[in-house]
Amino acid sequence: MTSQHASFYFAKHALLNSGWANNVLFKVANGVFTSIQADCEPPKELSSSITWLDGPMLPTLANVHSHAFQRVMAGAAEVSLNPNDSFWSWRDLMYKVVQKLTPDDAQVIATQLYIDMLKAGYTQVGEFHYLHHAQQGKSYAQKAEMSLRLLDAANQSGIGLTLLPVLYAYSGFGGQTPTEGQARFIHSVDSYLALQQACASAFSMSNVNQENKHNVGICFHSLRAVTKPQIEEVLSALDPNQVVHIHIAEQQKEVQDCLNWSGQRPVEWLHNEIGLSDRWCLVHATHLDPNELSAIASSHAIAGLCPTTEANLGDGIFPAVEFEQAKGRWGIGSDSHVSLSIVEELRTLEYGQRLRDQQRNRLHRAEQPNVGDNLYQQALIGGNQACDVSLGLKVGSRADFMLLDDAHPFIAASQPCDFLNRWLFACNENVVKDVYVAGEPIVTNFSHPLEESSRKAFTQVIKKVMYDE
Numbered sequence: 413m414t415s416q417h418a419s420f421y422f423a424k425h426a427l428l429n430s431g432w433a434n435n436v437l438f439k440v441a442n443g444v445f446t447s448i449q450a451d452c453e454p455p456k457e458l459s460s461s462i463t464w465l466d467g468p469m470l471p472t473l474a475n476v477h478s479h480a481f482q483r484v485m486a487g488a489a490e491v492s493l494n495p496n497d498s499f500w501s502w503r504d505l506m507y508k509v510v511q512k513l514t515p516d517d518a519q520v521i522a523t524q525l526y527i528d529m530l531k532a533g534y535t536q537v538g539e540f541h542y543l544h545h546a547q548q549g550k551s552y553a554q555k556a557e558m559s560l561r562l563l564d565a566a567n568q569s570g571i572g573l574t575l576l577p578v579l580y581a582y583s584g585f586g587g588q589t590p591t592e593g594q595a596r597f598i599h600s601v602d603s604y605l606a607l608q609q610a611c612a613s614a615f616s617m618s619n620v621n622q623e624n625k626h627n628v629g630i631c632f633h634s635l636r637a638v639t640k641p642q643i644e645e646v647l648s649a650l651d652p653n654q655v656v657h658i659h660i661a662e663q664q665k666e667v668q669d670c671l672n673w674s675g676q677r678p679v680e681w682l683h684n685e686i687g688l689s690d691r692w693c694l695v696h697a698t699h700l701d702p703n704e705l706s707a708i709a710s711s712h713a714i715a716g717l718c719p720t721t722e723a724n725l726g727d728g729i730f731p732a733v734e735f736e737q738a739k740g741r742w743g744i745g746s747d748s749h750v751s752l753s754i755v756e757e758l759r760t761l762e763y764g765q766r767l768r769d770q771q772r773n774r775l776h777r778a779e780q781p782n783v784g785d786n787l788y789q790q791a792l793i794g795g796n797q798a799c800d801v802s803l804g805l806k807v808g809s810r811a812d813f814m815l816l817d818d819a820h821p822f823i824a825a826s827q828p829c830d831f832l833n834r835w836l837f838a839c840n841e842n843v844v845k846d847v848y849v850a851g852e853p854i855v856t857n858f859s860h861p862l863e864e865s866s867r868k869a870f871t872q873v874i875k876k877v878m879y880d881e
C-alpha cells in the first residue's frame with residue numbers, strides 16, 4: 413500500500429478546500445498531496461505519468477460514528493412487537509445478537525462494512541468499540557482481541573480506522589451495577605487503560621505500512637455508563653491530544669434520568685462538571701436546550717449526527733438550523749448502519765429540518781447558500797476533527813478522493829456549483845464510481861477487489877447469528 417514515488421493526477425473539476433476549481437493538477441508523494449495547481453495546462457513531459465481522472469473529484473468523508481457489529485442486524489428490527497417499540501426495545505435485540513458473536517464473526521462483519529463504506533465515499537471510520545470480551549465477560553487471552561480484529565478488517569478493506577475503545581462500567585446514572593446483557597462490554601479504569609496501551613502499540617506498528625491512516629481516541633459509552641471520577645481519571649492518564657467521544661442526549665428518557673440523578677441535563681452536566689473543548693465529539697446530542705446548544709457550539713466540540721439511525725430509532729430531531737446559526741461544528745456517522753450512504757445521511761438531516769420547519773433550504777450559511785455544498789463541507793470539517801484526520805483536497809492532506817460517475821446525466825450535464833445538489837438531492841443510485849485512499853485506487857468502477865469473497869463470508873455470518881443456520 414505504500415507509494416514512495418510521486419504520482420500526478422489531473423481533474424477537470426475538483427472541489428478544493430477553497431471551492432470548485434477547474435483543470436487541476438495534483439502531485440501526491442507518500443500518500444499525501446504535495447502540490448495542487450488549478451487552471452493549469454499539464455506539462456507535456458509529465459503527460460505519460462499523469463492519471464487522468466474522469467468525473468468530478470471530491471474529497472472523501474470521515475464517518476464519525478460506527479458500531480461495526482450492528483451491521484449484522486440492520487433491517488432486522490422493523491417488526492412491531494409492542495405498541496411502544498423504541499430505542500430501548502431495539503437495544504434488547506442488539507444485546508441478544510451480541511451474545512453470539514465470535515472474533516471471527518466480528519472481523520467478517522467489519523470487513524464487509526468497511527468495504528461498503530469505502531464504496532459510499534467514506535475513507536475513515538470512527539469505530540465506537542465496546543464489544544471487548546468473550547461470552548459472560550471473560551477476557552480473551554489477547555485482551556485487545558476484538559480491537560485488533562477491527563484493525564485487521566480496516567487493513568483488509570483499505571479504510572483508515574480511528575479506534576475509540578469504550579469505557580463502559582455501569583448500567584445507569586450514579587454507578588448502577590451492569591446487567592448480564594452488558595457483560596461483554598465492561599471495563600474498570602485500570603483494565604481500560606491497559607486496553608488503550610495495547611491498542612496504541614498495535615496501531616503504531618500497523619501504521620508503518622499504512623500511511624499513518626489509523627489512530628486511537630478515548631471513548632466513554634455515555635453518562636449512564638461511567639462516573640465523574642472515572643472520566644477524570646481516564647482523561648488525566650491519557651494523551652491530551654486524543655479525541656474524546658461519548659453518546660449523549662439521544663433519548664428523552666436519558667435526559668430525564670440525568671435530571672433525576674443530578675438536577676442537570678446531560679450536556680449541561682458534561683459542560684459544567686468536566687468541560688467541553690474541540691477534543692470532544694458528542695454523539696447524537698439530539699435533545700438540547702438553547703444553553704446546551706450554545707455551549708457545544710462555542711466550545712468547538714463536534715456534534716456527531718447519525719441522521720438515518722436517529723430516524724430509525726425514533727430518537728428525535730437535532731436542532732440543526734439553530735446549531736448552524738451558532739456556527740456549530742458537526743459530522744455524520746452511520747452508527748447502527750441501517751444505511752451506508754452519505755446521500756441518505758445528509759438528505760435525512762436536511763429534510764428533517766424542512767419537515768420540522770415547513771420551509772425549504774434549511775442548512776446553509778451566509779457564505780455558502782448552496783445547501784448541498786454547505787452540508788458536504790461541514791461534514792468534511794467535522795469528520796476530520798472528530799476522527800483526528802486531515803481529509804480534503806489541499807496540500808498536506810492524505811490523498812483520499814472520490815470521483816462521481818460522469819456517465820450519469822445529472823453529473824455529465826451539470827455545472828460544478830450543481831454537482832453536490834444533484835448528487836445529494838436527486839440521485840438514488842450510487843454515483844460514487846472510484847475511491848482513492850492515500851493516492852491508491854481502492855474502489856474502481858464501483859467495485860472493491862475483495863467484495864465477492866467478503867459478501868459470501870458475511871452472508872454466512874448473518875445466517876449463523878440471526879437465523880441459527
Ligand SMILES: [Zn+2]
Nearest residue numbers: 479540659747
Ligand atoms: Zn452509537
